[in-house]
Amino acid sequence: MLDPTNQESNASENGNSKYVDATDGRGVGTSRRLAIDEPSLEERRRDLDDLAVWMSGLEATDLPLDDPHSLCNGRAFAELLHEIDKSFFDERWLETMPEMRTTSHLAVKRSNIRKLWRKMSDYILNVMNRRICGARWEEIGDRVDGLDETDIPVAADLAMAVTFIALVGPNQEKYVHYSKIQTAKFAKEMTSVARLVGTVIEEMPDAIEPTFLQISELHDPQSDMRFSLPESSSINGNGLPERRITSSNSVQVLVEAQLEIDALRAEKDSLQKEVDRLTKALESPPLDTPISSDTTNINRLEKQNEELRVKRLEAEERVLELEAALEQFQSAVEELTLENDALTNTQKEFNLLKTHLDTAQSDVEEWRVKANQYQSDAELVKKREKEVKKLQGQVKSLTSRLEHHVKTATIDEDNKAGMIQLKIQIERLTANNAELIVALESKKRIVEQLEIQLVRHKEKVKELEDRKDDLIAERNELENKLLFSCHRPFSEKSELPLEIENKRLAERIQELEELEPLQGEIITIKSQNGVLEKENLAATKQKEELERQVAELNDKLAKNQQQLEKANVEIEKMRESKTKAETKLTDMKKLLELRTNERDNNEVLLAKSKRIIDELEEQVHPIGEDETTSVYVYNLQQKMEKLETELNSITQELEQENRLITSAAHQQVLDRSSDNVMNMRAHAGSDEPQTLLDSQKMPGALQWSFVGLGFFLLFAYILIAIYSSINPPGQVKSLTLEHYFKTATIDNKAGMIQLRTQIGTLTADNVELNVALESKKRIVEQLEIQLIQHKEKVKDLEDRKDELENRLLYKIYHRNNNFRLEWDYTVFGKYDEILQTTCPENVGFQEHLEKDIDRMLKDKDDYFR
Structure with missing residues (x-):
């Protein structure tokens, strides 16, 4: 792989480079682009893919790196630079x-x-200290045009620049190590990345290019590795002989550099030995020498040491330079051989490309002819596609209407919403009816026009027939004249008038022959008129049926409205009764509050009686055991037994009264509501009504009163027993208290009886209201069922109306084209299947469609059946 850190490497170091250095004969290197190596759009796409492999390994962005259009937004490159x-x-x-x-x-x-x-x-100018050269970096932002021809080169150039910044910038060590790791995985892609980075290094050189002398003055080891090639390494790409000359020169330079390196190494070794000897002499100086001579010798030796150190540094720098030059020349020789082989291969490929181009041009001409044919076929297909799209639009509209009707039929709404929908549907039906009426009127006008034309043609035919009769009469007269003239002598014959008359008769015969097709047309028009009249009669019948159905629906709708109004009136009555019951319940609550207040007052009186008893107990002195006799004890026991018997009798009477109250209230409710309940059952259904105890829950309602009353009586009994046992002399006071408690219990009983009677009446009213509500619910459910049935009927009528409209439209369309075909939904479904199975993109779409249509027309009798 090419080392991207070598910033001064030429484009000739890589055989895949787009630019080749050449010499112009004077040793001056020039850089120019070969016409053969002009990159195509596909090559730029491959370069971008290779760079995307390198950039994706950084894991710096989640955006796609292989899409040039998204890369031209700039966000992905910005995240990579960050x-x-x-x-x-x-x-x-x-x-x-x-x-x-x-x-x-x-x-x-x-x-x-x-x-x-x-x-x-x-960043490149200020941080990396480099110059930007090359036309590709000028106005790079204005070249984006949203097309592959513009976006792919721009994205590839920006990716090259980002990779160059990473591999040559201040953080190059990290990314060079990363590139070595990636080379093990993606060797081919990394070679392409190295090639592209090399081209960017050429187009973005250092601001001040170092020479051999400047490098020798620096002591930085990295600057020692970055130097420019001598002019003898410039390569001419114009031919193979010049490349061989430059390779031989480079070999000579390599031999001379190797000899110079050996000489410098020997000189370096001798100087090192001399330095060692002098350092040893300095470390062990003779003791007998005077101090002055020692100082002079030390100064002289230090100067020599400095000179030797400088020579050693220069020699080391020269050796490093020559070693680097040697390595660079070796790589240059290898690159030259590779380029030589690549050029021979490219020449062969160029010849093959020429042959392929010639064959491709002939193929292009043939394809042009085919393209023109395909264009004409495509125009025909487009026309068919337009027709198919129109039919598809009709199908979509029909399916949407069907879906709409299905949805409206399945939606469960309340009665008012259903009535509104019925009104809307009736309005639609009336509108569609009006449209049908308009269509029928238009058809009537067409029929009237045809009848007018037929009358005109009949008049013309009559005129022509009269004219024909006249001409026949004239022909007969002329024939008679001819016969008569044949018998006359030759001198009396006149040939010219006869010839003129014959020509005139021939013209008349031609006119009569031309009028014969008109009679055929008149016959066809008469047949068409008869068919249209039949269709008009059928349409009028259908219209009358639709009007009758609409009238029936309107009557049913009026009946439903009346039933709904009655139901609303009954619901209002029930609401009023409900409000009355609520007012009664509030009154009962007020009575209960009053009773609770009375109970609280009784409890206050009990507390007062307790206090009085306590005060009396404090006032009365206790009686000793000697003063109490057996007669006194016996009297007390008898009094206790009497009180217990009275208490038991009172409780039994109270329970009997409660039973009587409950049974009397139940019987009263049954007597009051039996007639109403039977009427409602007969009117609404035979379900059993809810019982009184279940509806009013009497035990729960009376439980609190029984508990309070029992608790009150038990407490009174305990107080009386305690008071009689402790304070026998106060019998008069105990009798008054017993009288008070008895009166209180009697008042409580009367109040409880009133409460029970009122609760019984309320529960009876409640039962009546529940029964009435259930009956009204059943009536409403029946009305909803009837509404659903009416909706289904309306839906069927609309489907029938749509079917008739489609039939009329289809007949009119094919009647205008002199094509007779009856409409049926089976035919429509078959055509829809053909449209779904065929695809306009196929080459044989037209033939396939025509075959299917012909087959459908042949089988039309089967479809009609």
Whole structure:
């Protein structure tokens, strides 16, 4: 692989280079482009692919590197330059390069490439200290035109420049090592990359080219490796003899350089020995010598040492120069031999290309003739394609209409939306009916015109027949005259009038013969008129059927509207009853709140009674065990038993009243709603109504009242028992409390009875409303089913109308072309299959289409059946 770090290598070092150095006879090197090596668009494409392989290994961008149109946006190159030198091509500059998704905006692409090239040229001039030469780098941004002929060369040039910056710039060690790794994987691509970088090095040389003398003055080892070739290494690409002369000269130079290197090495060894000897003498000086002589000797030896050091450095530099020149000459000799072989091969290839070009020109002429034929065939195919596209458009419109009808039929909407759709469909049907009426009127006008023409032709025929009769009569008279003249004597005959009359009769006969085709045309027109009249009758019948169906649909729609209005009225009534029930429920809630307030007041009174009992217990002194007798205890036990019996009786009475209330309310509800429920069942269905206990949930509604009442009675009983056992003298107060509790329980019972009756009435109303709602739901479902049926009928009518329209259009089209073919959906489907199976791009599209149409026309009787 070519070392891209050798910046002064000539284009002649690589046999694949586009430029060849030549001498003009005076030893001055000139660079010119060979006409044979002019790169083609395909070669530039291959160069771009090879450079893309090298750039993709850097993994600096996610954008495609093998697409020239996207590369001409400049963003991918900007990301690669940012990866190569992040200090110069920083993030701020990278953000100014937009990432374009489209590749058609030429103004933006050109401005991006100009911006990219300005930054790259600043880097090459200021950082790399190189000059930019060559026509390819001038106005590189203005050459982009969105075509392969312009974008591929621009993308390849920019990729070459980016690769050159990476391999020759300040960070070249990293990328040279990367190139060596890539060479093991992609040897062919890396040789092409090295060749392209070499051309860029030629077109972008150093600002000050170093010579042998300048290199000898520098001590940098890298600058020792970069020097220019002498003028004797210039190569002339005009022929093989001059190349042989330059190769022999280079061999002589190599021999002389080798001899000079050997002499310098020997001189270097002798000088090294002398330096060693002098250093040893300096390290061990004689002690008896005076100090003055020592200083003079030291100064003299130091001068000699400096001179020897300078000579040694010069010798080393000369040796390095000659070794580098030797290596370069060896590589130049190898490159010359390779170029010589390449030129012989290119000459052979050039001759082969000439022969191929001649054959290609003859083939091009033949292909031109074929292209003209194909162009004429293509025009015919285009005409057929236009017809096919028209038919495809009709098919698409029909399929879209079918899909639209299917969608409208399957959509589940509410009643009002369905009514609106029905109205819209009826309007469409009326509009289509109006269109059919207009079409029928136009057909009637055509028929009237044909009838007028037929009357005119009949009049002409009558005139011609009259004229024919007159001419026949004249012919008979003339024949009689001829016969009469034949019997007359010769002197009385006149030949000229007879000849004139014969000519006139011949002309009349010709006129009559010309009028005979008109009679055939009149017969055809009469037959066409009869067919059109039949079609007109069929169309009028279909129109009447459609009008009758539309009227039926309008009647059904009116009935549905009436049913919907009735349903809406009933729904409003149900809503009103619902509002009434809600108001009753609010009233009941208020009553419940009042009852709860009363219960709270009772609890407050109980608390007060507890306080009174406590105060009485504090006021009354306890009685000793000696004062209590068995009679007093017996009386207390009897009182307790009486209270318990009274409490049990009261609870039993309360339970019986609850049972009576529930049974009476249930019976009342059943008596009230039995007639209505039966009527609704007969009207809406035979489903069983919901029971009263399930609907009102009476146990849950009365549970709280029973619990509160039981808790209240139990608490009263406990208080009475405690008070009677602790404070027997206060029997009067205990009786008043018992009376108070009894009255409170009676009031609670009355309130509970009222509540239960009101709840029963509400639940009955609720049941009635639920039954009515279910009946109305069933009515609405039946109406929806009827609407769906009407929609399906409307859809069938529209399909029938579309079928009739297609038949009329097809008949009119083929009637105008004197082509009789009845229309049927089977024929239409067959033609659609032909359109789908055939492709306009095929060569035999026209023949295949004509064959299929002929086959379809032959089998039309089968299609009609």
